Amino acid sequence: MEYDEYEALKDLTKLGFPFFRTGSREICNPAPIGTDVDFVVLDENLHLLSPFGFENTSSAGLNEYGESNFCTYRKGEVNLIVVNTHIEFRKWKVATAAAKQMNLIKKRDRIDLFQGVLYGNWK
Numbered sequence: 001m002e003y004d005e006y007e008a009l010k011d012l013t014k015l016g017f018p019f020f021r022t023g024s025r026e027i028c029n030p031a032p033i034g035t036d037v038d039f040v041v042l043d044e045n046l047h048l049l050s051p052f053g054f055e056n057t058s059s060a061g062l063n064e065y066g067e068s069n070f071c072t073y074r075k076g077e078v079n080l081i082v083v084n085t086h087i088e089f090r091k092w093k094v095a096t097a098a099a100k101q102m103n104l105i106k107k108r109d110r111i112d113l114f115q116g117v118l119y120g121n122w123k
Contacts, residue, residue, distance in 0.1 A: 003076025
């Protein structure tokens with residue numbers, strides 16, 4: 001059985017880290033089918049999630065958002081975006097809420113909005 005959103009919800013709750021869902025499954029209405037599920041996780045102490053079966057997928061370079069101030073992990077269909085400050089956590093929450101409110105279907109539009117909210121890179 002592949003690791004899925006339900007298993008991730010159980011595990012993240014057990015770990016005790018604050019988290020919320022983001023990405024196209026959360027933002028788009030109707031939600032796309034066949035996409036991964038994304039969660040933003042606040043981990044102030046930067047615990048490594050590898051012991052929990054998550055693979056660190058952070059690259060040494062820039063990510064698709066043009067920055068590298070968060071780490072990413074993957075297990076099955078689940079992607080974790082791990083930030084280590086409450087400010088960054090709230091920025092991701094605001095960007096997710098705004099994108100959801102605007103129902104930004106196009107990925108490029110979502111990336112542009114996140115760029116503005118997270119890093120002040122408004123186009």
